[in-house]
Amino acid sequence: MILANIMPERPPAASLHDIPIDTKPPVRKIVDVTPFEKKSPDFTVNFTEDKSGFYINGEKYQPDAKPMTEARVGTYQHWRIVNSTQEIHPMHIHQVHFFAYATDGRAIPFPVWLDTVNVPVGGDVDVIMDFTDPVIRGMSVFHCHLLNHEDKGMMAKILFE
Ligand SMILES: [Cu+2]
Numbered sequence: 038m039i040l041a042n043i044m045p046e047r048p049p050a051a052s053l054h055d056i057p058i059d060t061k062p063p064v065r066k067i068v069d070v071t072p073f074e075k076k077s078p079d080f081t082v083n084f085t086e087d088k089s090g091f092y093i094n095g096e097k098y099q100p101d102a103k104p105m106t107e108a109r110v111g112t113y114q115h116w117r118i119v120n121s122t123q124e125i126h127p128m129h130i131h132q133v134h135f136f137a138y139a140t141d142g143r144a145i146p147f148p149v150w151l152d153t154v155n156v157p158v159g160g161d162v163d164v165i166m167d168f169t170d171p172v173i174r175g176m177s178v179f180h181c182h183l184l185n186h187e188d189k190g191m192m193a194k195i196l197f198e
Pocket of ligand 1: 126186191
């Protein structure tokens with residue numbers, strides 16, 4: 038069904054083909070991790086599992102659940118993602134990126150901006166979540182990126198406000 042016809046007020050100055058394409062990889066902000074390293078995490082994600090499911094901080098995802106955590110738009114947060122199981126879990130968050138800078142308490146030699154990171158068995162990853170984009174607001178989720186784990190409960194809500 039047609040929902041709307043969007044017409045430009047005047048013809049565009051250039052066609053898409055005339056716009057130069059920037060082929061360089063995207064450059065994201067460089068973050069000084071020192072202030073984050075010194076204090077304890079703002080939020081900890083703990084992946085666990087048992088015979089009846091997969092959990093984040095002991096909770097199995099429910100569609101009607103309240104957000105597990107909230108983030109003030111315009112801030113950074115230090116998160117520690119802990120894998121308390123015997124298998125790997127890729128942590129993924131929607132809408133925002135994070136700067137992964139340490140694993141198992143040791144600095145990552147080449148820290149990078151990601152939206153998914155493998156959390157080692159019995160280990161952890163320290164990241165800086167970037168909640169500074171003013172456009173990113175409302176309810177979102179973070180979860181294990183293995184579909185089987187996510188579907189069995191390893192997902193939680195976050196509210197950007
Ligand atoms: Cu998993």
